[in-house]
Amino acid sequence: MQVELNGRVALVTGAAGAIGRAIARRLSDNGASVVVADINREGAEAYAATLPGAMAATIDISSRDSAEAGVAETIARYGRIDILVNNAGVNSFVHRVNIDTFPLEEWERITRIDLDGLYLMSHAALQPMVRQGEGGRIINIASVVGLAAMRLQSPFVAAKAGIIHMTRSMALELGPQGILTNAIAPGSIMTEGTRSLFYGADGKFAGRTAEFMQHLPLGRPGTPEEIAEAVLFLSSPGAGYINGQVLAVDGGWTAGYMM
Structure with a gap:
């Protein structure tokens, strides 16, 4: 898929990881100036160097100061921000246990990054986007577990379900200003x-x-590139009447049960 994103500035969080790299690449390939944002400074810088006109930004989305500083860097470099892809997130690969034994500190870590971090990043990026007065796109990376819960990962499930309803709330609030907010719910990638x-x-x-x-x-x-194609579509002029939706990119996972 090829679309026209020339002159657009896209900030992608978690862009040093597999899905974030694929998203940044597809947006860049279609003309966007991309901010490769990640808490991993070395990884962000290395990947940004492979994309024409891109810049790296060190952003810890769980920190308000870090989120605001990353947006300020973006504005200082490009003068605007048009697309925010809230891709950064974490899960627990060690604690896969019932909620009654799930460690509180791990619950707090996951929800602080996956849900609170999305709010902090959106809050920071939306201020200049609203001031621009030219609309914009917010694309939140949720998960199929926000649509159909799975066991043994309660904070991740709760955070991703929260992202889905937060996406709908943002769509209602920001749509009148021409800022479209949608979510993508990846399956197993x-x-x-x-x-x-x-x-x-x-x-x-x-x-x-x-x-x-x-x-x-x-x-x-699925592959990271298949998530990136969905992001590209929602960023495109052709998706100009799509707002408050959740696109499941899951190979049919949430369609029902295979018997």
């Missing part, structure tokens, strides 16, 4: 984290992968 859990030979749950794949109509995990 082949990233470093899912590989370590499911898809590597020594993955913690590798023995259950074949069984899990039988419940997916497409029978395979």
